[in-house]
Structure formats: C-alpha cells, structure tokens
Amino acid sequence: MAEPKDPAALQADFLAAITAATPAAVDFSPAALAVYRNNYRVGLEGALALAYPVVAAIVGADFFHGLAQAYIARTPSHSGNLHLYGESFGAFLDGFGPAASLPYLPDTARLEWCLHRLYYHADVPVLDAAALGERANRQGEALTLPLSANARCFASSHPVGTIWLAHRAGTEEQVDLDAPGERLLLYRTAGEVDLRRLDAAGAAWLSALAEGATLESATDAALVHDAGFDLQGWLAFMLTGGLFAA
Amino acid sequence: MNTLPLTCGIGLRAPHYREVLSTRPATGWLEVHSENFFEGGQPVAMLQRLAEIYPLSLHGVGLGLGSAERPDPQHLAAWRRLVEEVRPAAVSEHLAFNHVGGRYANDLLPLPYTRHMLDLVSANVREAQDAIGRPLMLENLSSYLAFPDSEMDEATFLAELVQRTGCGLLLDVNNLYVNQQNLGTDVEAALATLPADAIGEIHLAGFTERNGLLVDTHSRPVHAPVWALYRKVLARIGPRPTLIEWDLDIPPLDTLLAEADKANRLLDEVRDHG
Structure with a gap:
C-alpha cells in the first residue's frame, strides 16, 4: 500500500x-x-x-x-x-x-x-474626569490626551460621513453625493458605534491630540480655525464617551 | 466535563439576542458560536448578561483542530479570553480542518483519518485544552466526501482522541445521519465505537437535499429519521444535554423552543424509564 x-x-x-x-x-x-x-x-x-x-x-x-x-x-x-x-x-x-x-x-x-x-475591538481602559484632573496636576502645560481605541479620526474627499448617517436614518435620497469632502470622528460609546462630522477647528484639535500634541498646542491649532472653539464641550464629549486613552 | 443541565437548549443567533434578553424564555441553556464574541465590545457584554441568566455553552467553529498545522495563536488567545470572561458551562469545537499555509476556509472541512493525522490532531487538541485550562468537547463532522487515505473511521479517530487527550465528545446526531446517507457511514458501528461516557452533549438540526446530497444546512426542523436516531442514542447512552441548532432561514424563537420541547419530551421518557 x-x-x-x-x-x-x-x-x-x-x-x-x-x-x-x-x-x-x-x-x-x-x-x-x-x-x-x-x-x-x-x-x-x-x-x-x-x-x-x-x-x-x-x-x-x-x-x-x-x-x-x-x-x-x-x-x-x-x-x-x-x-x-x-x-x-x-x-x-x-x-x-x-x-x-x-x-x-x-x-x-x-x-x-x-x-x-x-x-x-476589545474593551480598553479609558480616561475619566478624576483621572484627567490628576494627570493635569501632574503634567501641567505638558498635558497630553491621546485618543483611546474607541475613537478614530477619518478623512475623505467625499461626503462619506453624511452618506453613512443618511443610510442609518433612511434619508439617503437627500444626500448631495458631489458635496465636499469631510473629516470625521468615528467612535464607540457604550458599545454602539457612531460618527461625528467635524469642522476645521474640531478636526485640527482631534488630529493634534491623536498625534500626541499637548492639549495646549492642540487647542491653539483649533483656535486658528475658530476663535469660538468649544473646548469645554469637546472635553465633556470625549470624557463621557470614553474616547481618551487612560 | 461540563455543567449543562440534562435538558434541551437552543442555539442562540443574532436575530434572537434582544428577544431572549428581554423575554427570558424558559429554556434549559443556550449555546453560541464563540467567534461571534471574539475581542470585546457590546457582543461580549451581552453574552456576560446572558451567562448570568442561563447556563451557557461556547461552541467554536473556527479553530480547525483537524488541520495538519497548529491552531492560530491569535485565535487561541481570543478564545481563551472569551472563556475567561463568560465562564461557560461547556466549551466545544469540531473535528474539522479549516486552515493550511495561513489560508482559511471558514468552513468545517473533513480530514483523512490516518494515524499521522491522529498524532497531529491530538497535539492540536492538547494545545487548545491547555490554552483554556479545561477539557473541551469535540464534535463529529457532517461530511460530503471521504478521503481514500483514511486508515480508520471517524468514530475510531474520535475515540482515540478521547483516550489520548482526555477531551469529551459532542455527538451531532444529524451529522451522523447525513453521513450515513451521503457516505454510507455505519451508524451502529459508530455508536458502538464512540465512548458513551465521553459524550457530554448532543446536537440536533435539519438538513437540506441538494444535488443528491444531504447538506447539513441547519436551516430546517429536525427530520423524522434524525428524531428516531436521537431516541436510539438516548436509549443507548442515557440522557444528555441536547441542543437545537438553526443557522440559516432562522425561524421565530417560539419555533426553536417548540423543537427543544420535543427533545425535552424524549429526554423525560428516557429519564423516567431508563
């Protein structure tokens, strides 16, 4: 055989x-x-x-x-x-x-x-308000706030965030497919994924933080685009969503 | 080997996750496919909630322990984490091949039952059991072809694996029937060969006929001859935790529960008279 x-x-x-x-x-x-x-x-x-x-x-x-x-x-x-x-x-x-x-x-x-x-993706430890306070005291002006694995910046020369949101809402026929490109924050909060369309200031702030810039310089970069950049609103959004890395 | 109750549970699939969590139907236990809960996030959180309500069985479909090559370390690590996170009442996998040279079939493919393969698969099963720190049950396969190289039948191969690795067996009665019809497998001989003490769970499902083959689609109610074979198995080995599997054309939850009730009546008969 x-x-x-x-x-x-x-x-x-x-x-x-x-x-x-x-x-x-x-x-x-x-x-x-x-x-x-x-x-x-x-x-x-x-x-x-x-x-x-x-x-x-x-x-x-x-x-x-x-x-x-x-x-x-x-x-x-x-x-x-x-x-x-x-x-x-x-x-x-x-x-x-x-x-x-x-x-x-x-x-x-x-x-x-x-x-x-x-x-x-697997659950990851995230920064809460108390830990942010401690880190701010410790790092002072050198405070950095890198994004957690629950958050990702995304850019496209097409309105893909609007397309995605419209499909979720069932309003895709109203989307102008030739509209300008978009910068987006993709994120997961309480297990659900979502996205947020960013203006120039928000995009500058988030991409600077994602790259490891200090909070101060990231905020300066945002203020260049919009003197009224809502820092407090963004910090609250990111903290409650678990979008900063611990 | 496992702490599942001696009743019939149901295979829980995505269309019924929410309904089961909110209505908490009376079923003895639940089984899910491990890979659907790999990594983390909402799926794992939901499974942990389910595990607080029901005895839970983690049934893997992707480890490919019947492959000549070792299991994927990443797959093993994700599986081990899930076992730690949900502490299931039972853990099972298939005696099936799915990968070679880093390529996968994402299916349950048959293997030649040779002595050489037995050495390789024994090592794979040991590695898998070491990863989770507990024995697992291996399921017999539904197969559409037999390799001419085979030196023994599947039941002998499984019995050898039990002996060598201390693993348990998950006896899929539908697979046994499908193989009998497709390949002429001797069911009597298989039942005589499989060590009854090692059988810790039974699967029931429905098949579909396609081009003269019975295909194990898990898309139908359990067929009459499979119920008859299930009765025979119970009479022979006594009651075992049993599962209704349904993976395609998934019906309303009540249909699944009604199928499970049929199995529960047969389990009751064996308990009363056995």
Whole structure:
C-alpha cells in the first residue's frame, strides 16, 4: 500500500480545489466539492455583507453579489474568525472598473471597515474626569490626551460621513453625493458605534491630540480655525464617551 | 466535563439576542458560536448578561483542530479570553480542518483519518485544552466526501482522541445521519465505537437535499429519521444535554423552543424509564 500523502500537502490541495476560480480536475467528488466551494463563497460574502451594509445598500443586492465574488476570488481569508475578513475591500473598490461611476464608494467602504473594527475591538481602559484632573496636576502645560481605541479620526474627499448617517436614518435620497469632502470622528460609546462630522477647528484639535500634541498646542491649532472653539464641550464629549486613552 | 443541565437548549443567533434578553424564555441553556464574541465590545457584554441568566455553552467553529498545522495563536488567545470572561458551562469545537499555509476556509472541512493525522490532531487538541485550562468537547463532522487515505473511521479517530487527550465528545446526531446517507457511514458501528461516557452533549438540526446530497444546512426542523436516531442514542447512552441548532432561514424563537420541547419530551421518557 502506498504511503499516505503528507497531511499538510493534502489539505493544501483540498483547500486550493475549494478556493480556485474553476475547480481543478482533482480526486474529490465533484458533487461534494461543489458543496464546499459554495459554502466558501457564501460564507465570505455573508461576512462582507455584515461589515459593509451601506456599500451593499448603495449598489443593490445583485451588484453587491458580483462585487463580493470578484473580491473573494482574489482575496483569501487569513483567519478562522470571519469578522476579520474584508479589510482590503475599500482598496479593491479603488480599482474596480464597474464601480468607477461611484467615486465615493471606496471611502464609504473604508469608513464601514473602521466602524466594524471599532464595534468588535476589545474593551480598553479609558480616561475619566478624576483621572484627567490628576494627570493635569501632574503634567501641567505638558498635558497630553491621546485618543483611546474607541475613537478614530477619518478623512475623505467625499461626503462619506453624511452618506453613512443618511443610510442609518433612511434619508439617503437627500444626500448631495458631489458635496465636499469631510473629516470625521468615528467612535464607540457604550458599545454602539457612531460618527461625528467635524469642522476645521474640531478636526485640527482631534488630529493634534491623536498625534500626541499637548492639549495646549492642540487647542491653539483649533483656535486658528475658530476663535469660538468649544473646548469645554469637546472635553465633556470625549470624557463621557470614553474616547481618551487612560 | 461540563455543567449543562440534562435538558434541551437552543442555539442562540443574532436575530434572537434582544428577544431572549428581554423575554427570558424558559429554556434549559443556550449555546453560541464563540467567534461571534471574539475581542470585546457590546457582543461580549451581552453574552456576560446572558451567562448570568442561563447556563451557557461556547461552541467554536473556527479553530480547525483537524488541520495538519497548529491552531492560530491569535485565535487561541481570543478564545481563551472569551472563556475567561463568560465562564461557560461547556466549551466545544469540531473535528474539522479549516486552515493550511495561513489560508482559511471558514468552513468545517473533513480530514483523512490516518494515524499521522491522529498524532497531529491530538497535539492540536492538547494545545487548545491547555490554552483554556479545561477539557473541551469535540464534535463529529457532517461530511460530503471521504478521503481514500483514511486508515480508520471517524468514530475510531474520535475515540482515540478521547483516550489520548482526555477531551469529551459532542455527538451531532444529524451529522451522523447525513453521513450515513451521503457516505454510507455505519451508524451502529459508530455508536458502538464512540465512548458513551465521553459524550457530554448532543446536537440536533435539519438538513437540506441538494444535488443528491444531504447538506447539513441547519436551516430546517429536525427530520423524522434524525428524531428516531436521537431516541436510539438516548436509549443507548442515557440522557444528555441536547441542543437545537438553526443557522440559516432562522425561524421565530417560539419555533426553536417548540423543537427543544420535543427533545425535552424524549429526554423525560428516557429519564423516567431508563
């Protein structure tokens, strides 16, 4: 009797037969292989649909199916956790000819991926008001307030924040898709993800803090854009939302 | 091995999370897919609330312990954290292959049942059990093909794993039936081979027929021949915590609970006469 094939090599052949664009002429029964090939594609498309509901709504079910299958054909899964599949979908859309008439689609996808990751990431310690007071006393003018993993700045040359909010509200038909780009704060508070559109002052303040600037210099950067920048309001928003790192 | 009650619980999926939390239906226990709660955030917070109300079983679908390669350390770490956070009454996984060379199928794929694979899978199971610091139950697979290289049947392979690693077994009766129909698996022989003491849980689900194959879709009520096989299993090994699984075309919660009631009546019969 022949020595059994090396298990890893056999499993690699089996997986290749499942993922390949066209099923190779292999030892596996075609009917059985068809079940696994279908499971593979349906499963990954389901993961994309879960992570990208706004992209799916924008393009419609049939187009999304084609889009998802084109992506799946060239993007292997690298984890047993399906929630981690689809990170490069936005980059894929950059070069996807059939969607070229929707220039805001790739950034909409990137925005959705950030929110998807924000929703699932592990809980992190955050700064509360008491700890802020202590840190302010300790650091004085050198006080820094880096963002926690619950918050992320996001920028696009398309109005993707408005698009996302409109889909949530069911008012997407009123969105001016040619409107100017937006800077956004994406965040998770009490388990729910949300976003806030930023004016120039807010964007300057948050991106400076995110990069490790002192509160003082970040606030100076905001005041350049808006002499009435609402520092107290922003501090309260960030603290109650758990958006500063502990 | 586990502290699940000897009743029938339900597999809890996303469409019913809120309803179960707010109405707290009378079901003996709940099972969820571990990977849906990896990392953190609201899903884990919800699971911790559920774990305060019901005995909870964490059923993994993504570790791929039947792979020739070792389990993904990141997956193991996320799983261990979840086990620590919810302290489940039971932890289970599948005897299935899902990854090689860093690529994944996100499915439950069959493996050749060879002595070489047995060594590799034993090491994987030990590594997984060491990660969570407790034994896990391994589920028999529904399969649509058999590898000609196999040197033993799945039941013998599982019995060997029990012996070598101290793991328990999760007996999926629907999978047994599906394999009997698709691959001609000898169910009697399998039941005679699987160590009854190691079986800590039973799964029931519905299949779909596709191109002459019974596909384990978990999209239907439990079929009559599977109920009959379940009765036979209970008569043979006695009552076990049992679960109704439904993953596609998920029906209203009441339909799931009614299926579980059917299983509970059979469990009661065995308890009364067994």
